[in-house]
Amino acid sequence: MSNFRSMLALAAAVACFSANALAAQSPLTVGKPLSGTVAGKDTARFTLRADSAFVVRIRVDQQPGDVALRLIGPKKIVLRAVDAVRTGREELFVLTVDQGEYQLQVLAADSVGGAFAVTLLANEELSSDPKQLTHQLLAPWDRKDGPGAAVAVWRGGKTLLAKAYGMANLGYDIPFTVATPTNIGSTSKQFTAFAMMLLVEEGKVALDEDVRKYIPELRDFGQKITVRNLLTHTTGYRELYNSVGLTGRRIDESDYVGREEYIALIQRQPSLQNAPGAEFNYNNTAFGLAAMIIARVSKQPFDEFMAQRVFAPIGMTHTRVRADVRVPVKGATVGYSRAASGVWRDLGDLGGSMGAGGIYTTLADLQRWAQNLANPKVGTKAGIAQMMTPFTMTNGKSTGYGFGLFIDTQNGQQRVHHGGADVSHRSMLALYPALGAGITVQSNDGSFDSSIAFRLAEAFFPELAPKPEPVTTTFDAAKWDAKKFDAFAGQYSLDAAPQFVLSFTRSGDTLYTQATGQGKLRMLPTSDTSFALQGVVASVEFVRDAAKKVTGAILVQGGARQPASRLVGPVAAPWTPTAADLAKVAGRFFSEELETFWELSLKDGKLMVSQRRSGDGVLKPTKKDTFGGASPAGEFTLVLERDRADEVIGFYVDVARSRDIRFARVK
Known part of the structure; x- marks a missing residue:
């Protein structure tokens, strides 16, 4: 889930740049740096030609300045967008699918920009030799000024490859080796399950025994939660790291979290998020508890x-x-x-x-x-x-x-x-x-x-090599009737995180997708049932049942395929609250469960959320009484709670693997 959310955020950051061009387009040659300067709404353009199944690596040196990169393929789809650091080097890495001309755009990040030098590091065919292919794909980590990577492959008891790249410790210039722990x-979770x-x-230990037999101080929710539920992520418990992130704990900045907090979290949880065994919710809390059971039972x-x-x-x-x-x-x-x-x-x-x-x-x-x-x-x-x-x-x-x-x-x-x-x-x-x-x-x-x-x-x-699909007719996106998309339009809930919903809509011949709490992204058809997302390296495939009814979709990104089920009913209308509406939401709210305050305030026509340690963030309205936002715990959804007089008395927050956390108005 987090991958898709981060991609959407990246796309939103890049999409704000204008296409104002610096007129010339310069061809890139491997190993030859080209320099330039961008500011305001400038866009510098560079070109390269590549075949399908090529590896393309591009480096930009910001000297000084802050620029963003995006690579557009022959089908005019944004394949990759990069804007990770304000200074120094950034790299863009793409495995091509289409033959033709690719365009690299260099834009002024946040309209600041500055001087830069761009270098095409690689533009070569992906090797058919597995070992050479490994080197091509891991080349970005083959360096002495950054962290590294390691890979091992085996079959039939024989090691086919074991190789390490880059550095294990930058402070002491220690390389990453095949023997580095x-x-x-x-x-690690499979090791905990094996020990159990x-x-x-x-x-x-009995798999179908109540976990409270082994950890009696856990809260009794009136439903039996078993050891099997722990090992399969089907308990209904809150997820520890998602939950404590809402309190302002900066886990991403090394804030400490103790093992004792697993039990404390569950003791304060008012009710289960789902009935045991009814929902898969990938959850570190469960495996932390499993380790406690192993220690208690083994007396070690x-x-x-x-x-x-x-x-x-x-x-x-x-x-x-x-x-x-x-x-x-x-x-x-x-x-x-x-x-x-x-x-x-x-x-x-x-x-x-x-x-x-x-x-x-x-x-x-x-x-x-x-x-x-x-x-x-x-x-x-x-x-x-x-x-x-x-x-x-x-x-x-x-x-x-x-x-x-x-x-x-x-x-x-x-x-x-x-x-x-x-x-x-x-x-x-x-x-x-x-x-x-x-x-x-x-x-x-x-x-x-x-x-x-x-x-x-x-x-x-x-x-494991992908089987080539038989070619019938070549798909021509230009001739595809956009009205066919109406069969797919609607809302789809990711099976792994039902609270995360993808909405698909059409406006004329333009197709859109929008994820919970995010902005819209354009989509381009790649077949009658599959679509590429503009600005992110991802695609969506729609699924039909035996009766040809559209029942689901699959989000494809980074080698992963995440299924989503179609929601029954009309697409929720977007909500555009007035400044007066938002002013009625503003106030100070307290979560008794998490023992933390959130402040909601109106600033420049936007509803802001602040927490003492997390800082300020914007709440974006999505549908009626619902907002999307971000915290150290990740992207979250906030749903208002109103009384009979329609006054806002609180709200509920869903953040990835922890749901329905209540905040009550105190001011």
């Missing part, structure tokens, strides 16, 4: 249990749980995120993540782990099979998630996988059981897209 974030299954198989600290019962017997000698983020991990990577000023910052790891994350490991140890899942020396085949069996919700639908593992297919082959993201570490482990194969990628760069693992897997494992 690194934080794998939520990829060891206790289940020993008869010490969780990190010691993992070391003695899991890591050592499997031979994972370079793996450990970081129980305390203030205790260093010897020889490990430091995670970095790039500030707007262009500098790399070490923001540390998430506090309280043990069980949900917090494992440091190496490429070789992850391969050993994968081999144990395939042919267990520790644990049992039956227990691992349960981990790899998707959970079925009470409505009969599958979640596509087992115990700490996602289970789906990639081009017809079963795929078992899990990604991870700590503050500034990224990870992916993907296994293909029928092939006896797997791949893992790691990075200590907070902007790394770990779904690159799926693209590399297709190169190394021929069975």
